[in-house]
Amino acid sequence: MDFRFDPETERFRSEVRAFLEEAMANAHEHADPLDLTGLDNDHERELHRRAGERGWLSLSGERRAVFEYEVARADAPLIDTAMTLAGHAITTYGSSQHASLLQQMVSGEVEMCIAYTEPGAGSDLSAIATSAVPDGEGWLLTGRKVLVTGALKADWCLTIARTESDAKPAGAFTMFLVDMRAPGVRVEPRPTMNGWMLADITFADVRLDAGAAVGVVGSGWRQLAAAVDAERSGMFWLGFARHVFDLLVEHVRVGARQGVPLVRDPIARDAVARCAVEVAAVERVSRRAVWTTVTSGADAALNSMVKVAATELLQLLAQTTTELSGQAGTVLASLFGDAPPGAAGGGRFAWEYLERVHGTISVGANELQRDAVAARALGLAGAAR
């Protein structure tokens, strides 16, 4: 039983780290004034191209996991790349018409977003109302998608729409690739509680040609489920966790409370150890999920367990860091901005406290993940919710 990545993968990790150290050194000069969690569009695209040149946007298996971990740990905007978001769908279901787009995705020359969620369809995506009706050789797309990550910077949008009005979910939906510059596509910024700039997208009679459909017409539901399962390795959460945990250790090493160094405070020491134990435990199960995917194919229940454990770990870290740093822990800075005086963790602890709210909600709320674990791993068939 050995949880270590092999030496070759660790060498790759060092290579990625060295790249990120150099590439992110002047990140604060490129902070995006509109998106407090991001870098400006040009800088972000340059980073994507540089990663693409190295072949790092189309990694798989352990290398992909290590890449995502290091990228998250460095706060580099290389997680929601076109390949991460749409790579599975385009690779698996795309046709020859998508070959040049795929090439651009791999080389980091194109930005994409995925738009599934609607005002009336969040956890229950079967309620999706956006529709695509046949129109000559192509389709006419109408509807509204909300809370879309990266929509303001995206060139293309991967979305899902109802193509059979009455059918059950299994046959009702089709995946489409939409050019964000197409007439009828309107993008409205939607700032979130912690400075993310998400967006709502309205499709008003957007004309799509036949090639816009990705995969089989009517099979969008199955394709979407598979794409969501394959979206990320889960290791990126651990990269964030490691970053915050390192800040916590540093805070306790140098900080004080009412004149007493935190490093001599048994409660602070115990809190650090508790977090260390949890970070290590969740990192192990994340590695197990990666290893399982590589050796025998993805285990959906295991991936759900990773999602639950990792997103709740990040909330534990956010609570522990802010609790241990008192009022200084409530002083907020944006991700690449300057920290106000006295901000604990450089303002990161307060930011984490806001940022980690959405993790347990998005990409399948943790309640759905727990249901999936109960059903898939324990054979507990559920009733209607």
Added chain:
Amino acid sequence: MDLALTPEQERLAATARQAFSSGGPAPLVAGSLVDLAVVARELGRVAGDLAFHAEVLARLIGWNGPEVVAVGLDTRDGVAEFVGCAARASTFLLQSSPTTVLVVARTDVELVPQPTLADADCCRVTFSPAAARDAIAVDVAGAVARAAIVLAADAVGAAEAALEAAVDHVKARNQWGAPLATLQAVRHRCADMLLDVALARDAVFDAAGIADRGADEVEVRLASAYAMATAVERCRRVTASAHQLAGGQGIDAAALFHHWYRRVKCAESTFGDLRSHREHIAAALLDGPR
């Protein structure tokens, strides 16, 4: 990364399972830490005889005699407190310094019962160091760190079995015309239990693997602390949740639920308590050079 048990380890698990289910002895009490963990996990599943752990620790200390042995670690002024399985032992290994363990015969000690939640044979052992037959020079902390990994594997087995029994119960038990398993509150508790078990199991086998591949003592002791801090807390929670799910049927003395529940509670304070494991981890992170 290699996260599977080997076919040999799987066979060892099956052998141990068969032996313990018929009340037989453990197939081994010395060997690689992963092998010992494999056996201990099966022992925990059936809430089997805790004397296994005394014997494992005795071998790790370097004792090889055929007698039934008990090990006392909490020793001061000729009194060893909370010595597991002492009432049945014929030989006592009693720590007298961080690097010395005395070998004392049953005839040279006095026993006062200290029955614990899981061990009716636990005793206070009073002895005269002068009466020791022998003294073993050993790094006691290193032996205890390894025994703790094995004990944590026992807790994992207990938690796994408790989860399985609870899942069987909620599938079979009908209330309001449907199995309890259809209730989301029940399903979510089960999912959390599985997560606890999975994280505990990996912490234990990671630590066992680290010890087996000859990592330095600092790393082994740290891995042991992580294994105990992870496994004992999570497994204890699982055994408590299993009780909650099993309801009135689970509190029956003839049901196994309370044996798993007691066993993991006692593991929590054996070979160091949770606070000491976490303090060990905190010291490694906070007190050394960066």
